[in-house]
Amino acid sequence: MLISNKQQEANRKNAQHSTGPTTPAGKEAIRFNALTYGLRTRASILPDENAADYSQLWDELEADWQPQTRTERCYLETMVTSQWLLRRVAESEQKIYLYIAFGEPQFKMLAYAAKLRAQLERSFRTAIEDMKRSQQERQARQPQPAKPAPAPAHKPAAPQAPPPDYVMSGDTQAHPIFCSTPTPDTR
Numbered sequence: 540m541l542i543s544n545k546q547q548e549a550n551r552k553n554a555q556h557s558t559g560p561t562t563p564a565g566k567e568a569i570r571f572n573a574l575t576y577g578l579r580t581r582a583s584i585l586p587d588e589n590a591a592d593y594s595q596l597w598d599e600l601e602a603d604w605q606p607q608t609r610t611e612r613c614y615l616e617t618m619v620t621s622q623w624l625l626r627r628v629a630e631s632e633q634k635i636y637l638y639i640a641f642g643e644p645q646f647k648m649l650a651y652a653a654k655l656r657a658q659l660e661r662s663f664r665t666a667i668e669d670m671k672r673s674q675q676e677r678q679a680r681q682p683q684p685a686k687p688a689p690a691p692a693h694k695p696a697a698p699q700a701p702p703p704d705y706v707m708s709g710d711t712q713a714h715p716i717f718c719s720t721p722t723p724d725t726r
Contacts, residue, residue: 583620583623583624584623585627588627593619593623596619596622596623597615597619600615600618600619600622601615604618604670604674606670607674607677608673608677610673611670611673611674611677614666614667614669614670614673615666615670617662617663617665617666618663618666618667618670621659621660621662621663621666622663624655624659625656625659625660625663628652628655628656628659629656631652632649632652635648635649635652
C-alpha cells in the first residue's frame with residue numbers, strides 16, 4: 540500500500556511527538572516491553588540463563604520422545620520451550636515477591652505470572668497429546684512386519700505306550716521281595 544507524500548510527512552512529524560515515556564513512573568511501567576514471552580520469542584535463552592541447561596532439557600525430552608518427523612520435532616520444540624519458560628516464570632514469581640512492594644503492583648504481576656504459567660502448562664500438555672497422536676499415526680502407516688507362521692507342533696513318530704501303573708524303583712534292596720531274609724531252596 541502506497542501513501543502520499545503529504546501523509547508520509549505527517550507521519551514523520553507525529554513520530555517526533557512520540558518518543559516514549561519520560562517520567563520515572565512511565566519508564567518503570569514499560570521496562571519489560573522489549574522482553575517477549577511466549578513460544579516464538581527471538582531468543583529462548585536470556586543472557587543470564589545457562590545455555591547448557593537448555594541443551595540438557597532438549598536432549599532429555601528428545602531421548603524420551605524420539606521424534607522422527609519434522610512435525611514431531613516441532614512438538615518437541617514446543618515442549619522444551621514451554622518447560623524452559625515455565626522455569627523462568629517460577630524464577631520471576633520469586634523476584635516479584637522479593638523486589639516488588641506488597642500491594643496492587645505485586646498482585647498484578649503475580650496475576651500475570653499465573654496466567655502465563657497456565658498458558659505454558661496448557662501448551663506443554665497439548666504438545667504431548669499432539670506428539671502421542673502423531674507417533675501413533677506414523678506407526679499405523681508403517682507396514683507391519685509379517686508374522687511368521689507358527690511352527691507345526693512336533694508329532695512323535697509312533698504312539699507312546701501309556702505309563703505303567705506301578706514302577707519299580709531302581710534300588711532292588713527297597714523292593715518288598717528283597718526286604719525279607721532269603722530262605723534256602725530245599726526242594
